[in-house]
Amino acid sequence: MVGQLGHPRAVTPELLTEADAGELFTLQRAAYLSEARAHGNFDLPPLVEPLADVRAALADPALPVWGVRDGHRLIATVRIRVRGDVGEVGRLAVAPDRQGEGLGTELLLAAEELAASAVTRFRLFTGERSAGALRLYARLGYRETHRSPEADYELIHLEKPRGRAPAAIR
Ligand SMILES: CC(C)(COP(=O)(O)OP(=O)(O)OC[C@H]1O[C@@H](n2cnc3c(N)ncnc32)[C@H](O)[C@@H]1OP(=O)(O)O)[C@@H](O)C(=O)NCCC(=O)NCCS
Structure with missing residues (x-):
């Protein structure tokens, strides 16, 4: 399932469209439940955003949203919004029954490669x-830049220069 360093990516992300809104809505709700429980916050944006907002994001040409399918089933997703030379990675999510197979790692690496050429970090x-x-982020070369308060916990902000080689991927 999972590729080795120096080999072609083992996942082939596809660009999702408005037609995928229902599946994406369902996938992110399932995946982010564990994050909600860990942080005692069930109002995380991926859990509460309405289907219409998911559809609108998929229709936004400035926000490529990628997905990975196993057959017809959507099992993973990530998005990267480009602002100047920065690629803002968001909503990396893998279906709960498919976590721990390397999908999240491979999808993020693939999306970084697919991101617009203007992106340098x-x-x-x-x-x-x-x-x-x-x-996962540390393995792929992301380093903490700062923290910001959120409810009774902190958000950790990380950054990585484009092309920084991952430390080691199993
Ligand atoms: C975070 C998330 C995207 C990771 O996706 P994933 O597909 O499980 O990630 P990977 O499989 O690449 O890596 C997870 C673990 O599996 C291990 N792994 C990878 N390939 C493996 C394989 N073939 N066999 C066994 N283990 C493997 C990795 O080493 C890693 O181990 P670690 O947790 O001890 O560091 C997923 O857990 C998720 O959707 N979480 C909810 C949403 C979320 O938190 N998103 C990110 C924050 S915004």
Whole structure:
């Protein structure tokens, strides 16, 4: 399932469209439930945004949203908004029953490669209790830049220069 460094990516992301809104809505709700529980916050944007907003995001040409399918089923997603030379990575999510297979790692690496050529660095953030995601980001070369308060926890903001090689990927 998972590619090795120096080999072609093992996942082939496709650009999602408005037709995928229902599936994306369902995937992000399922995936982010664990984050909500870890942070005691069930109002995370991926959990509360209405279907109409998901559809609008998919219709936004400035916001490519990628997905990975196993057959017909959508099992992973990520998006990168380009602002100047910064690629803002968001909503990396893998279906709960498919986590731990390397999909999140491979999808993020693939999306970085697909991001617009103007991008020279990537930024993202996650909650301080998202231990798995923080390990994944660190492995891929993301480093903390700062923290910001959110409810009773902090958001950790990370950045990575484009092309920084991952430390090690199993
Ligand atoms: C964070 C998230 C995207 C990670 O996706 P994932 O597909 O499980 O990630 P990976 O499989 O690449 O890596 C997860 C673990 O599996 C391990 N792994 C990767 N490939 C593996 C394989 N073939 N066999 C066994 N383990 C493997 C990784 O080493 C990693 O181990 P670690 O947790 O000890 O560091 C996923 O957990 C998720 O959707 N979480 C909810 C939403 C979220 O938190 N998003 C990010 C924050 S905004």
